[in-house]
Amino acid sequence: MDKNRVIIFDTTLRDGEQSPGASMNLEEKLKIAKVLEDMGVDVIEAGFPIASNGDFEAVNEIAKTVTNATIAGLARATKADIERCAEAIKPAARGRIHTFISTSPLHMKYKLQMEPEKVLAKVVESVSYARNFTDDVEWSAEDGSRTEHDFLCRCVEAAIKAGARTINIPDTVGYAVPDEYAALIRMLFNRVPNIDQAIISVHCHNDLGLAVANSLAAVQAGARQVECTINGLGERAGNAAMEEIVMALRTRADHIPYTTGIKTEHITKASRLVSTVTGFVVQPNKAIVGANAFAHESGIHQDGMLKNAQTYEIMTPESVGLTRSTLVMGKHSGRAAFKSKLKELGYELGENAIEDAFVRFKDLADRKKDVFDEDIVALVDDEVLRSNDRIRFVSLEVVCGSKHRPPRATLELEVDGETKQCESTGDGPVDATFNCIKELVPHNARLQLYQVHAVTQGTDAQAEVTVRLEEDGKTVNGQGADTDTLVASARAYVTALNKLLVKREKTAPQALSA
Template sequence: MSTQREPNHVVIFDTTLRDGEQSPGASMNLDEKLRIAQLLEEMGVDIIEAGFPIASEGDFKAVHGISKVVTRSVVCGLARATRADIERAAEAIKPAQRGRIHTFISTSPLHMKHKLQMEPEQVYQAVIDSVKHARRFTDDVEWSCEDGSRTEHDFMCRCVEAAIASGATTINIPDTVGYAMPDEFGALIAMLFNRVPNIDKAIISVHCHNDLGLAVANSLAAVKAGARQVECTVNGLGERAGNAAMEEIVMALKTRQNTMPYSTSVVTEHIVKASRLVSTITGFVVQPNKAIVGANAFAHESGIHQDGMLKNAQTYEIMTPESVGLSKSNLVLGKHSGRHAFREKLKELGYDLGDNAIQSAFKRFKDLADVKKEIFDDDLVALVDDEVVRTNDRLRLVSMEILCGTVHRPPKASLEMEIDGQLHECSATGDGPVDAAFNCVKQLFPHRARLQLYQVQAVTHGTDAQAEVTVRLAEEGKTVNGQGADTDTMVASVKAYLNALNKLLVKREKTEPVAVSV
């Protein structure tokens, strides 16, 4: 991959692990962040913003750990315009073969007055001081003007010129609150190229939020105007309405070469795999009609559409499913399939598991094959993702039984659970079978977390399809998502609930990250 100044190369800066994690409930542990970072590198992502090192010990360890294992992508740490932030970021990226410090400060009148309580001249001096300090640790320094789309043009030009003169090699213009329209945001980038005398000495970047649903449109308008780095996230993950979706940016550039003749280093065939991994780890289900990676993105139900597709796929498909790594759900394995065939199929789907993980996943595959008539690719993806998600869990489901229906009122659940390796049993009732099962868990593991979301979707079609359940819990300002998959919806529900509780336990053990908007 390359971040060289090729005229039409667009640098992809992925901030799933930093900005994406700020979505309520989307916290990830170190192992999960490492898995995502390694896949992003495999995809050809140029820069991975791995976290905000001063925000928490967990964020520092994530950036530091990713810096040790990622060798081709640039590893970036975020820092406010303070010496302590910058020095912490520098320490975190120290092991990286290619490290970047990304420092920022607000420049809009609203933010300077109410958030920073600083005068413009103080902010201007802070820009100079922070960039110069960051350059003491690395040659690769990015500077961002937070709330850039609402910043006065004269002041922005002064700050951008000063940041470049102080040593910034990338200048990022964020639409922090998703306020801009594509034409005005493109004009803002063009204005900088016209007015900042040393603009040619830095790459211009954009970071657009999706509050009005325009993050991708604004990013592409900026590229047309001369920006050559786009900051984005897998599945558009991020706080509030999210960020520009990496898969949409990349595929728009790849598909519309006639009007946007720009290239990226991303291997698009890994897009669906990345989407599924991020969805599984964060517990954020991808909506079916999501562009590029949604379940319906390549589905055609209208008779007119189906007729056109049979005659020529290009009548209603502007890109192929294979170009983003999507394979059709064909029957692939059965109950008599062996371990070797299972391992090879997983490799075909993009999973390379160790011996212990393969053994565990193969056992679950055999169990699934005993109860499900047909096993599809999506079943295997759900099975493996569900298996990997559960590593290092302190709370584990051993067995359960539910009595419900018109005869059994109120519904009753009986559970066996392992808590830190110790077996515990209980029975409880509830308003419904899910409520009874969750009440049983509360008896065995008392907690004050509130259920904010309970969502069920089928992994594939048919009455024997696996259910994939998402649960969101909130406790004392901390929010987590949990996921579980099983052919039995009740089992999947308890797995998801325990997955969320395990994530809460991790969150209790570390300082809550400081939220930032860039």
């Protein structure tokens, strides 16, 4: 392997899905996996097979579908976990078992309730057992950044000797700072005698906002695999954002002379897809993929941009797959033009899906004066990703206003193929709409978040609504888009309910990793 090549290990489908509300169904995971493969991601961590039948199926199907990337599954240091993981990745052209155990004094004492020597024995036992199923075994020292150096060196040496070819040193709780973390990686290179037989990997969380900085510092210290997620998705404050790491390496090659195999022009598409699937809206000022990342309002900045874009842009929008077209589609646009636009935006859809999306596009164009790329992205994502949902939105009519008290909603849904209709009132039009949904699909979920933002500018802009529901400790997010905010709200709530049906099947193990 090229000594300056950094392996990109994407864990959006595993660690990213551990974010409260970020549950994904099989179809959604397959779509994201395909986008990751097209991007050139080296390793896709597809899930935690022992967690549930749904997780096992997702890893197994991705292993059957993806051919260019290595497919990894996560396993605790137990034979049952490892066997389940091995079975899930079995169809993969290249499969990896990623096994882990905590090594910090805090975790060993309170989480594992095990003595260090027993942990060390578990490291050897788990890696050796995993090697019975594949030559590609990765071992992680959970809470590695808070592990005593002597013990960490012993564990790393033992894991490599047992057959691990990738050693991951996670900053599990986002506690490290860049110079300290880089020193930790250098220490391992200096003290572990067989370190040259493995690739050193890093997996950084963002609790102090340092995940990307720590990852890059580790690369400079010798790490050659970075574990990351699209949009920085992940539990608590998230993981290191893949798009930031990749673009930092590309933009500052003069200072960080390392390369990846990522086709950066796919970044925006991947970011939008993950946002739509999970319901996690990307903040406007997010680096690389935020709505304002290439926007300039200051007069001084605009003047500089007009003279030379490099005055205020250190990378081009096109380099991350962002198009800058304004009005290019309208109500007179035909199927051929619409199909061409979808291809330009990175969508490869079947004829039936294109026809369904085209019908919604024409409806949108009749209601909206200017149709922007962002409108089409919101429309297509909302339509295509919901194709296999058990609950589908059909129609909504609301009567409200100062002269109509209380507001009244009439809603029609399709539930498991059966059309159902109801009428309900509420404190406001949104409340009335949601009461209708509760009547048609009875549930005890609690509304945690209701958020609206405009996809584009103008009073006729599509509203994109995010709804978060919580039931028995399980949290899900749903998104919906429409020029009618109430319709978008109904779509978002229905999407969240569909995700809740998936989430009910998941019973994650107690010990989740890094």
